[in-house]
Amino acid sequence: MAELLIEMKGLSKVFRRDSVEIPVLRDINLRVFAGDFISLMGPSGSGKTTLLNIVAGIDRPTGGELRVIESDLLSMTEDQLATWRNHHVGFVFQHFNLIPVLTAFGNVELPLLLTSLNRRERREHVTTALKLVGLTDRADHYPRQLSGGEEQRVAIARAIVTDPTFVLADEPTGDLDAESAVEVMEVLAGLNQQFNKTILLVTHDPRAAAYAKVRHHLDKGVLVEKSS
């Protein structure tokens, strides 16, 4: 039996604007095990990204229970959460979110700057991560010198360079053409299949979701369907 990484019980999230309450997530029950590749699909505003943010400790639920890798995220301070994310979470964003003044190498190295690794060890880790996404020869290029697909692969390398417990990918193909989207999804699928990396993917795109082993749908904040 694989290790249980994420467990949500009756999780809910309500946004308050003035006196108006807007429910975003309602009674979410979800379990994620090590090695899972789960996709969350749903229309805009269905709460996909909010759910991902809650799992990463970026946002907080307003109700229910949440345990992530045996940690009670709700009791952690912001700085504790930052350290926890550095150890356990790899993020892939829709808009890549690379730092424009850093090269691909520098961007991938960023999370390692918070670790105790020395320069040589960091270089080894970055080189390995770039190799896994097939961009060793682009290490010295700046984001503006890369295609969208390459930028997203650099972002994936940055997400996995610390060997996190799981990778959270928020619309990773949203800004890419069809060909680049395939490349990116194959990299993520490869990480899951070859390295048993746990991936939680949020997407609009059914073709991207098809790479996941388990597919969930969110509609108006409710987890309505599950297919494998």
Add this chain to the structure above:
Amino acid sequence: MTIFGIGLTVSIFITMMALVNGLESTFVETGHDDQLLVIRQGSLNEVNSYFGRDLFQVIRFLPGIAKGPDQQPLAFGEIVVVINHTRIGGESSNILVRGTSAQALALRPEAKIVEGRMFRSGLREVVASRSLSRRFENLTTGATVHFGRSDWNVVGLFEAGGTAYDSEVWADYGEIAQDWERPIYSSILLRVENESAGEQIRQRVADDRRINLQAIPQKQYFADQATTAVGVKMLGNFIAFLMGIGACFAAMNMMYGSVMSRSREIATLRAIGFRKRHILASFLVESMILGLLGGIAGCFLALPMHGVSAGTANFQTFSEVLFHFRLTPGIFLRGLIFALAVGIVGGYLPARRAASVKLVEGLRE
């Protein structure tokens, strides 16, 4: 633009300090350790000091005064008067005229005749400092200048190594005393044999109540005149302070803009594990680098001011004192520290704003 703004502020800050430094140096570097200046007890300077000629003889033969090659004591009585003279350009200002002797040059080795010759006694001749000749009318070699009751021929120009003497006109003692009808001395400049002899002479002059004089080390006398620079220094610091506030706001404005446009980057860094204090520090460092670049620009902007000559009033003698703007490595260092402070003060609030960017909102941008 912000770097240029900080640079401009720093250049003004540096220029003001160069001015004060030049002014102070003019006084501080005047004089010699082995020389004493004797003036009337209670007088603050040569201009308001006077005493009878008989006292010169009392002082001149005190033991411990060094002798010249002619075995005569190296002590010279002088008279100092202030005249109002027209500047090139129209306005007028006071300048010091020193009635001295050609032999007194021995006690001012820094002064050299650089054009023409030294004045001769009995011919109503003067020599002027080259700096004064550039700023005042009729003080060039060959010109005739009227002051007192006579016309005086300018027969030469001297340079005194940037000391206070560079703000003077020199003539024969007897002629000045006669022209002003003042048969007195303002001061006696003398050289001592050694330090202990100097101390003994000072003590002796102070203890002799009949003569009512005081002997002051020449360097100390001129250093005390440097109080003239205090007002300028305060004004300079005040201007630099006001401009510093402006530069802080310019830096703050730019850094706030930077924070606004980089909210997503900041949120990304927080999302991958960087703490608030890391973000705060990185923006502060960026602001400090901005300040430092402005500081370096300011140093270059101020560089041409080095050596530029200017004049201001010596409020002790009410005469014009000429000086050169003097830039030193220490002043540049203070300018860079000032720029760094502008960077820190201007960058702190934006850095705090950056550190408190909401992750969810930042990632959405």
